[in-house]
Amino acid sequence: MQVDVQPSNATARDAAMAELAATFGAERIVTGKDIRNRHGTDESYHPTVAPDAVFFARSTEEVSQAVTICAKHKWPVIPFGVGTSLEGGVAALRGGLSVDVSEMNKILAVNADDLDVRVQAGVTRKQLNEYLRDTGLMFPIDPGADASIGGMCATRASGTNAVRYGTMRDNVLSLTVVMADGRVVKTARRAKKSAAGYDLTRLFVGSEGTLGVITEIQLKVYGIPEAISSAVVQFDDLESAVSTCVLTIQSGVPVARMELLDDSQMGACIAYSKLEGYTARPTLFFEFHGSETGVVEQAETVQGIAAEFGGTDFKWATKAEDRNKLWEARHNAFYAALALRPGAKGWPTDVCVPISRLAECITETKKDLAETGLLAPLVGHVGDGNFHLVYVIDPESQEEMRLAKEHSDRMVLRALSMDGTCTGEHGVGYGKMEFLAAELPEAIPVMRAVKQALDPDNIMNPGKLFRMN
Incomplete structure (x- = not known):
């Protein structure tokens, strides 16, 4: 796949990094190659595109300070949780600063009577459930990977429990977000419902870091079943x-x-x-x-x-x-698929269709797959009409990459023809930008207008979701 990579402006980069170093200390602005590469890589087949530097933030205030400096110099900002996204969402396509929130991992409040909690963005789902265990509560959204809660919000994650408990969209009550100019905004209060103003919470859930950096989240939690x-x-x-x-x-x-x-x-x-x-x-x-x-x-x-x-x-x-063994096997499906062909890489992709069209979509996809000769095991959160393929391929083989891309493209177009979506839960990143445009052509100009209004200099995770022109 051709990746549209453009280095950041050297003058802006140097000025921003100098001011960040003066503000936080030079040791906090990490420029080592290995760390930068890690922050330009997710769990997908997409190539590494490293940021210019990495900042490990420790609070909302520090994120606000860092983003304010980057905004002043019009230098890109790429939010980073733990890097488990699947469509190139963390790739620094325009260079810039990767803001890593993994050290913001405090559970700030547990309101057991109201069945909600407040956490920092770097808290992972396993960490949260371990903390909640003795309270008789649980957080059910389970995308498989031990993703950060902030990242799960940004990508509108779901997973194996979504058929009963919904997705992140259904379980986030409020967010604290650092905007593209460094302002800190809280999108809602703790009430379970509200008719007050625009639903900014849902705007940021699924925005993939293109509108701001999510730093705190108010979540619904549930009683552990009897x-x-x-x-x-x-x-x-x-x-x-x-x-x-x-x-x-x-x-x-x-x-x-x-x-x-x-x-x-x-x-x-x-x-x-x-x-x-x-x-x-x-x-x-x-x-x-x-x-x-x-x-x-x-x-x-x-x-x-x-x-x-x-x-x-x-x-x-x-x-x-026994249950844990079964579900561990399900969660390890990606690694199990890779083990079928040692040395190969995995190219995961997903679509989602109305459940009445699910059998037709899967059957046609599998028939098409058989004709390619590719190895691509299928798993699905089928209660939602969502299924995944993992192409197990040699990334050095241009023929295999071509066949996989062509098959994936046909699968997505098939889902769209059935009034489905190009991605049920992986997100768009830059890997599925063209399909988002095909899926929601009338909505893209509205999305651009929102982006332009909230991030006029296009510094927040640029090059993702849709093109600005």
């Missing part, structure tokens, strides 16, 4: 597995998780995670939350639905260690 049970069921064909998902949702079963693995991905997980008692067939993983009797009723209903479509070997997992 009972949790997992189940696995296998099918002879992918269409039957998808049909089971669709009917489960249409039947109103309140499943917490419903994950699809195709035969290739299931085989990879069996080998990588040492899962016993399963075969390499299309497989559904379920998790049920609720009361003891409610969980049993949900599982029995799903078992009956699966049986209608030929689902066999319905296995229960009620012990925590």
